[in-house]
Amino acid sequence: MSLLKILHYPDPRLKKVAAPVTKFDNALRALVADMADTMYAAPGIGLAATQVDCHLRIVVIDVSEERNSLLILINAKIVRKDGLQVFEEGCLSVPGIYEKVERAEEITVEYFDLAGNAQTLTASGLLAVCIQHELDHLEGKVFVDYLSQLKQMRIKAKLLKHARADM
Ligand code: NI
Numbered sequence: 001m002s003l004l005k006i007l008h009y010p011d012p013r014l015k016k017v018a019a020p021v022t023k024f025d026n027a028l029r030a031l032v033a034d035m036a037d038t039m040y041a042a043p044g045i046g047l048a049a050t051q052v053d054c055h056l057r058i059v060v061i062d063v064s065e066e067r068n069s070l071l072i073l074i075n076a077k078i079v080r081k082d083g084l085q086v087f088e089e090g091c092l093s094v095p096g097i098y099e100k101v102e103r104a105e106e107i108t109v110e111y112f113d114l115a116g117n118a119q120t121l122t123a124s125g126l127l128a129v130c131i132q133h134e135l136d137h138l139e140g141k142v143f144v145d146y147l148s149q150l151k152q153m154r155i156k157a158k159l160l161k162h163a164r165a166d167m
Contacts, residue, residue, distance in 0.1 A: 004038045004052035008163065009094045009142055010156050018055045018138040020075045024116035032114060035060045036070055044092045046130045048137030051093050059134040063127050076111035076135060087129045089143045097155050101146050103132045
């Protein structure tokens with residue numbers, strides 16, 4: 001088991017746009033295993049490769065109570081969005097901050113699994129929120145970007161102060 005370092009907002013590397021995965025090989029399987037370990041250890045319900053400074057379109061998610069339903073989304077694309085929901089989101093890259101964000105209530109996503117097989121998933125509620133949140137990371141976007149300029153400035157100041165105190 002190997003834990004990866006999670007980048008913290010406003011690290012500029014969180015703004016990089018991820019590239020599609022082209023090889024479904026041992027290196028990919030090892031990276032996904034490390035990402036899952038890192039998410040479970042944090043603990044978190046989702047982690048995008050961008051957050052561990054790897055700029056490939058890979059996301060791991062587990063929203064189950066039992067923490068035994070790992071979902072691996074590779075090269076995922078949302079093909080349908082329906083309805084709206086507001087959920088108070090947090091992020092492993094924005095520790096200690098929780099804010100309400102509006103997202104689609106139900107989505108359909110097309111992706112590849114770890115074996116390279118094409119899959120389709122329809123999700124609603126928390127899972128839909130989590131998928132949208134994680135796929136944003138791959139576009140270089142964090143949930144803080146949806147908040148007002150004033151809130152964004154306050155969060156930046158708070159996290160930068162934290163970073164200095166930790167050194
Ligand atoms: Ni996040």
